[in-house]
Amino acid sequence: GAVVSQHPSRVICKSGTSVKIECRSLDFQATTMFWYRQFPKKSLMLMATSNEGSKATYEQGVEKDKFLINHASLTLSTLTVTSAHPEDSSFYICSAEQLAGVFSETQYFGPGTRLLVL
Amino acid sequence: AQTVTQSQPEMSVQEAETVTLSCTYDTSESDYYLFWYKQPPSRQMILVIRQEAYKQQNATENRFSVNFQKAAKSFSLKISDSQLGDAAMYFCAYRSPFFYGGATNKLIFGTGTLLAVQP
Numbered sequence: 001g002a003v004v005s006q007h008p009s010r011v012i013c014k015s016g017t018s019v020k021i022e023c024r025s026l027d028f029q030a031t032t033m034f035w036y037r038q039f040p041k042k043s044l045m046l047m048a049t050s051n052e053g054s055k056a057t058y059e060q061g062v063e064k065d066k067f068l069i070n071h072a073s074l075t076l077s078t079l080t081v082t083s084a085h086p087e088d089s090s091f092y093i094c095s096a097e098q099l100a101g102v103f104s105e106t107q108y109f110g111p112g113t114r115l116l117v118l
Numbered sequence: 119a120q121t122v123t124q125s126q127p128e129m130s131v132q133e134a135e136t137v138t139l140s141c142t143y144d145t146s147e148s149d150y151y152l153f154w155y156k157q158p159p160s161r162q163m164i165l166v167i168r169q170e171a172y173k174q175q176n177a178t179e180n181r182f183s184v185n186f187q188k189a190a191k192s193f194s195l196k197i198s199d200s201q202l203g204d205a206a207m208y209f210c211a212y213r214s215p216f217f218y219g220g221a222t223n224k225l226i227f228g229t230g231t232l233l234a235v236q237p
Contacts, residue, residue, distance in 0.1 A: 002165075032223060038161075043209060043227045091161060097223065105151060105213070107225055109163035 003027050004096050006110030013084055014118055021079045021113045023094030029074035030096035034107060035067070038091045050077055084117045091115075120145045122212050124228035131200045132236050138185075139195045139231045141210030151213040152186070152193045153225070158206040166208070169193065197233075205235040 003026040013019050023033060032051050036044040048064075050056040050071035058064045066088075068080040077096075081088055091114050095107040121144045131137035143152070154166040169177045169186050176184050181198045197204055210228040 034224075041207075041232075043229050044163075044225075046224060049224065093161075093163065095163070105215075105223070106153070106165065106168055107213075108165065109155075111160070111162045 002106075002108040004030075004094065004108050004110040006094055006113055008113060009111060010114040010116075012116045012118065015085050016083055019081045019084055019115060021081075021092055021094070021115075023077045023079070023096065023110050025075045025096040025098075025108075028096075028098050030077070030098060031074065032097045033071055033077035034095045034097070035069060035077075035079050036093045036095070038093060038112075040091075044093060047079075081115065084115070086117045089115055089117045120147070120150075120212050120214070120226045122210055122226050122228040124208075124210055124231050126231045127229070128232045128234070130234045130236060131197070131204075133200055133202060135200055136196060136198045137200055137233065139197075139208050139210075139233065141193045141195070141228055143191050143193065143210075143212050143226075145191070145212065147214060149215050151215075152184075153211040153213065154182070154184070154193075154195045155209045155211060156204075156206045157209065157230075158203075163209075167195065200235050202235050202237060205233060207232050 005024045007022045035047045038044050047062045048056045048058045050069050052071050056069040071077040093112045095109045097107050098104045123142045150171045152169045156164045156166050167179045183196050185194045207230045209230045212226040
């Protein structure tokens with residue numbers, strides 16, 4: 001149980017285009033989803049927290065207009081990198097947490113998306 | 119604010135041996151959760167073990183066990199009978215108790231310990 005999927009696993013795009021990354025909880029309802037960014041050999045950096053049906057809460061220094069997050073249902077959250085630039089190239093990871101139940105109060109992570117902006 | 123410290127950037131262990139990864143944290147909260155996550159070369163974050171602070175008993179999951187010392191704010195991970203597949207980056211993480219709609223359910227991560235397993 002507690003499986004989180006992420007799609008795509010890797011994407012290459014041209015500078016100036018937008019990229020959408022999907023995060024799905026497959027076997028539980030995710031009250032909260034989180035989006036992280038990770039640089040090589042570094043820890044995870046939280047970008048934003050999203051609760052189903054409400055606006056995402058962004059961490060300090062993260063541009064909300066650049067990284068659009070939509071948590072439309074209890075099993076799906078999307079991160080859209082708008083007008084991507086080479087400096088946005090990174091590894092993006094989502095996680096999901098259940099409000100109550102067997103998987104509650106524990107974050108389960110997706111496999112990550114490697115974004116390369118040319 | 120809570121902080122998590124992993125003082126060992128890299129560790130190495132021989133296959134079949136035992137290794138202990140250190141983690142200390144700082145908090146003024148009395149109730150919280152602690153986690154160890156494993157990130158192998160695939161970069162998939164995998165939950166290894168979870169400890170609830172109100173439980174005095176140390177959590178165990180097969181070959182993985184923790185030494186939770188609440189007063190010392192220490193949460194070390196012991197891996198017994200190390201296997202080649204245990205080679206990974208290990209992250210210690212702290213989480214406040216859940217409050218619905220609040221931001222306190224964020225994970226606070228340490229900087230990680232890269233574990234190498236020698237055959």
